[in-house]
Amino acid sequence: MAKALPAIDSARCTGCGRCVASCPPHVLWLDADGPNGMGRKRSVLHDAPGCTGCAICATTCPFDVISMVEPIAR
Numbered sequence: 001m002a003k004a005l006p007a008i009d010s011a012r013c014t015g016c017g018r019c020v021a022s023c024p025p026h027v028l029w030l031d032a033d034g035p036n037g038m039g040r041k042r043s044v045l046h047d048a049p050g051c052t053g054c055a056i057c058a059t060t061c062p063f064d065v066i067s068m069v070e071p072i073a074r
């Protein structure tokens with residue numbers, strides 16, 4: 001597991017998708033509220049073990065929605 005993982009403030013995420021496009025291992029995706037990809041979209045980390053902790057997503061987000069946080073031990 002990476003030393004830091006992205007914490008995405010869903011309420012402030014615009015769903016612009018820039019972080020998704022910027023992530024080298026492609027572990028972020030856009031989740032939609034409605035069926036068939038309809039409705040409001042938000043960025044979600046769907047593969048935490050695949051995240052390298054590079055923070056590119058956090059620096060790419062134009063709205064400062066992503067912060068890097070230490071993962072909670074499970």
Ligand code: SF4
Pocket residue numbers: 005006022023024025026027028045050051052053054055056057058
């Ligand atoms: S920290 Fe890096 S690897 Fe992890 S989700 Fe963000 S861009 Fe992807």
Ligand code: SF4
Pocket residue numbers: 008012013014015016017018019020042043060061062063064065066
């Ligand atoms: S770049 Fe920021 S606002 Fe855009 S989808 Fe990612 S977290 Fe949301």
